[in-house]
Amino acid sequence: MSRLQVVSGKGGTGKTTVAAALALALATEGKRTLLVEVEGRQGIAQLFETEALPYEERKIAVAPGGGEVYALAIDAELALLDYLQMFYRLGGAGRALRKLGAIDFATTIAPGVRDVLLTGKACEAVRRKDKRGRYAYDYVVMDAPPTGRITRFLNVNDEVAGLAKIGPIHNQAQAVMRVLKSAETSVHLVTLLEEMPVQETLDGIAELRAAGLPVGRILVNMVRPTLLDGPVPDGVKRTEIARELSRAGLGGARKGGLAEQLVEPLLAQAAEYAERIALEQEQRAELAEPGLPVHELEFLSEGIDLAGLYRLATTLRRQGVS
Amino acid sequence: MTLDVPPTLAVDPLLDDPKTRIIVCCGAGGVGKTTTAAALGLRAAERGRKVVVLTIDPARRLAQSMGIDSLDNTPRRVKEIEGDGELHAMMLDMKRTFDEIVEAHADAERARAILENPFYQSLSAGFAGTQEYMAMEKLGQLRARDEWDLIIVDTPPSRSALDFLDAPSRLGSFLDGKFIRVLMAPAKVGGRAGMKFLNVGMSMMTGTLGKLLGGPFLKDVQTFVAAMDTMFGGFRTRADATYRLLQAPGTAFLVVAAPERDALREAAYFVERLAADRMPLAGLVLNRVHGSGAARLSAERALAAAEALGAPDGPDPAGPDGPVENHETGGIVDQEGGKEEVRTPPEPHDSPETPATELTAGLLRLHAERMRLLSREQRTRDRFTALHPEVAVAEVAALPGDVHDLAGLRDIGDRLASGGRPV
Numbered sequence: 123m124s125r126l127q128v129v130s131g132k133g134g135t136g137k138t139t140v141a142a143a144l145a146l147a148l149a150t151e152g153k154r155t156l157l158v159e160v161e162g163r164q165g166i167a168q169l170f171e172t173e174a175l176p177y178e179e180r181k182i183a184v185a186p187g188g189g190e191v192y193a194l195a196i197d198a199e200l201a202l203l204d205y206l207q208m209f210y211r212l213g214g215a216g217r218a219l220r221k222l223g224a225i226d227f228a229t230t231i232a233p234g235v236r237d238v239l240l241t242g243k244a245c246e247a248v249r250r251k252d253k254r255g256r257y258a259y260d261y262v263v264m265d266a267p268p269t270g271r272i273t274r275f276l277n278v279n280d281e282v283a284g285l286a287k288i289g290p291i292h293n294q295a296q297a298v299m300r301v302l303k304s305a306e307t308s309v310h311l312v313t314l315l316e317e318m319p320v321q322e323t324l325d326g327i328a329e330l331r332a333a334g335l336p337v338g339r340i341l342v343n344m345v346r347p348t349l350l351d352g353p354v355p356d357g358v359k360r361t362e363i364a365r366e367l368s369r370a371g372l373g374g375a376r377k378g379g380l381a382e383q384l385v386e387p388l389l390a391q392a393a394e395y396a397e398r399i400a401l402e403q404e405q406r407a408e409l410a411e412p413g414l415p416v417h418e419l420e421f422l423s424e425g426i427d428l429a430g431l432y433r434l435a436t437t438l439r440r441q442g443v444s
Numbered sequence: 445m446t447l448d449v450p451p452t453l454a455v456d457p458l459l460d461d462p463k464t465r466i467i468v469c470c471g472a473g474g475v476g477k478t479t480t481a482a483a484l485g486l487r488a489a490e491r492g493r494k495v496v497v498l499t500i501d502p503a504r505r506l507a508q509s510m511g512i513d514s515l516d517n518t519p520r521r522v523k524e525i526e527g528d529g530e531l532h533a534m535m536l537d538m539k540r541t542f543d544e545i546v547e548a549h550a551d552a553e554r555a556r557a558i559l560e561n562p563f564y565q566s567l568s569a570g571f572a573g574t575q576e577y578m579a580m581e582k583l584g585q586l587r588a589r590d591e592w593d594l595i596i597v598d599t600p601p602s603r604s605a606l607d608f609l610d611a612p613s614r615l616g617s618f619l620d621g622k623f624i625r626v627l628m629a630p631a632k633v634g635g636r637a638g639m640k641f642l643n644v645g646m647s648m649m650t651g652t653l654g655k656l657l658g659g660p661f662l663k664d665v666q667t668f669v670a671a672m673d674t675m676f677g678g679f680r681t682r683a684d685a686t687y688r689l690l691q692a693p694g695t696a697f698l699v700v701a702a703p704e705r706d707a708l709r710e711a712a713y714f715v716e717r718l719a720a721d722r723m724p725l726a727g728l729v730l731n732r733v734h735g736s737g738a739a740r741l742s743a744e745r746a747l748a749a750a751e752a753l754g755a756p757d758g759p760d761p762a763g764p765d766g767p768v769e770n771h772e773t774g775g776i777v778d779q780e781g782g783k784e785e786v787r788t789p790p791e792p793h794d795s796p797e798t799p800a801t802e803l804t805a806g807l808l809r810l811h812a813e814r815m816r817l818l819s820r821e822q823r824t825r826d827r828f829t830a831l832h833p834e835v836a837v838a839e840v841a842a843l844p845g846d847v848h849d850l851a852g853l854r855d856i857g858d859r860l861a862s863g864g865r866p867v
Contacts, residue, residue: 132473132474133472133473133474134472134473134474134475134702134704134706134707135474234566268473270501281566286660287660288660316846317505317845317846318503318505318846319474321503321504321505322503349806349809349810349813350806350807350809350810351806354803355799355803357799358799358800358803359800362798362800363800363803363804363807365800366753366798366800366801366803366804366805367749367804367808369752369753370749370750370752370753370804370808371749371752372741372745372749383738384738384741386737387736387737387738388738388807388808388810388811389807390737391736391737391738391807391810391811391814392806392807392810394844395810397844397845398844398845401844401845423813423816423817423820424820425705425820
């Protein structure tokens with residue numbers, strides 16, 4: 123199993139939630155995972171109901187069976203200062219550099235440097251070992267940028283390595299790329315059973331594959347339970363439904379009666395439902411095309427809270443994702 | 445249940461007002477921003493205006509829904525528009541837009557030097573901020589051409605949704621900021637009195653950056669900067685002009701969201717940020733709102749009624765012909781008919797189950813689910829309304845599928861304009 127698990131997905135599909143559930147799922151039997159965030163949105167903190175994460179690895183959850191989940195919000199600017207200090211002992215110069223706009227330049231405008239710093243930090247966590255030579259984290263799960271930008275984000279090191287032809291950034295970029303393109307890494311895409319996210323997922327898979335990046339799984343989020351078997355059969359008369367509704371205590375079944383008035387709206391909802399189920403089936407078929415493992419996560423009707431995250435983690439574990 | 449009802453956003457008056465010249469659609473990713481922009485454009489055009497829709501990254505299907513196979517950096521006229529208006533659509537090509545600026549502002553030789561510079565090539569291919577900057581640049585260009593009376597802009601799916609407000613000034617301040625001057629003319633800076641500190645910082649910095657990025661990279665940057673020298677003032681001025689254009693009367697911001705916690709949280713953030721920047725907010729478009737024609741039947745009553753019908757809970761995996769649920773106590777085996785049959789206990793009813801019973805129970809459970817969804821949506825909306833009661837809202841009823849053609853876009857336009865609660 124790859125030690126760096128990158129989770130991407132179209133905006134609105136819940137990729138942060140899925141990344142967090144995956145980190146929990148992987149933290150079984152005393153294992154330790156690190157969940158990293160790279161977009162400065164503090165989504166992980168919101169999800170785990172904690173205060174904003176600093177640029178520091180912090181334990182945020184304990185998984186059933188004693189595993190631990192740590193979290194880190196990578197900040198490009200701090201990662202750069204870190205980096206300067208580590209390799210050049212130039213940490214103190216940070217302020218002067220910032221005053222000049224050099225830090226801002228390096229982390230927001232200089233092409234790709236920001237992404238190299240972000241992916242670089244994640245790869246560092248993957249490779250880090252403790253004094254006894256054991257990996258500091260069994261798995262690193264990254265809540266990555268959305269599908270539309272993921273290939274460029276992960277592949278940026280290649281571009282930067284081409285741009286900065288010598289020097290530590292070049293070396294760093296190459297080292298990071300070696301990890302990202304190896305079997306150590308696996309990129310998962312989160313989608314919903316809707317046309318646009320599915321199309322974007324398929325496009326994303328093609329792009330990632332073309333760039334030589336290892337695609338892992340398709341994670342279908344917010345799958346709703348089946349409430350009705352197929353479309354409403356033609357044979358059932360409206361009067362019969364009205365009678366049943368009336369029998370259940372919902373008013374009169376005669377024309378104009380309260381129960382009778384419910385029949386049309388309820389059937390309209392059923393027709394919409396059937397249309398959606400049919401659409402979802404088509405999307406499932408499309409998602410089978412790339413030949414990747416597909417996992418479905420249930421829709422949590424009460425919204426995502428900590429308990430919900432643990433439930434999703436259990437679902438992932440049951441499906442053999444960890 | 446609702447404490448405050450927010451004012452309804454009147455979409456048609458906004459689209460019809462000749463003083464409305466720019467509409468900016470912003471919001472979190474995945475809420476239907478681009479579709480909203482396209483639907484508004486179509487509606488405005490069919491109400492007689494000459495409209496151009498600038499999309500950033502439309503799904504292929506959306507472009508096709510406007511009868512255009514692939515959108516590019518030039519506005520293309522959309523056919524089969526009803527009425528006298530016109531609809532044009534385009535998709536931002538940031539590299540092309542950047543190239544055009546270079547070509548327009550530098551002589552041929554200098555332009556070539558810039559276009560061939562590796563640093564420029566990476567910068568223009570879309571790294572942090574470029575897309576946002578170019579979207580605003582393109583908006584400025586379209587506005588300057590004065591060919592359209594209404595420009596509708598979709599905003600980039602940014603890391604942070606309001607990057608498009610910040611990126612222009614960031615790129616602008618970089619391009620004619622201190623840092624660039626330091627990069628270009630270290631000697632000059634060092635020579636000035638009172639700049640000792642800067643001098644120290646500078647040599648350390650060019651040294652550090654050189655080490656970090658590699659000498660050739662820094663050289664590329666320096667060459668690029670030298671070649672772009674004449675354009676710097678221009679970048680800043682243009683960024684400022686576009687920013688002012690966004691604040692001007694005639695511009696309207698629409699925040700697009702879906703009735704989900706995260707999307708509305710982001711929408712609230714937008715509303716606050718726009719106010720802080722004195723950008724004119726027209727209202728909130730709330731997509732994918734669910735309704736029910738049987739809203740007077742609550743989820744609880746529907747579930748209780750389903751239970752009273754005695755149908756098994758949830759679809760029977762064995763299908764309608766499968767075994768009937770066995771009641772451990774009170775099950776009466778009826779021998780008289782000659783065949784074995786399990787009957788529901790007399791409480792609450794004792795009629796046999798028919799296909800209609802099972803179907804009706806299913807319909808009721810489905811309805812309960814719908815009502816729960818409705819109340820969830822209402823709760824998230826109430827939270828937003830409590831924070832921003834002044835923001836006008838247009839609700840768009842959820843569609844089962846995606847938009848595939850102009851008719852679909854027109855339908856969304858109708859829903860937008862009716863603005864109220866879906867039925």
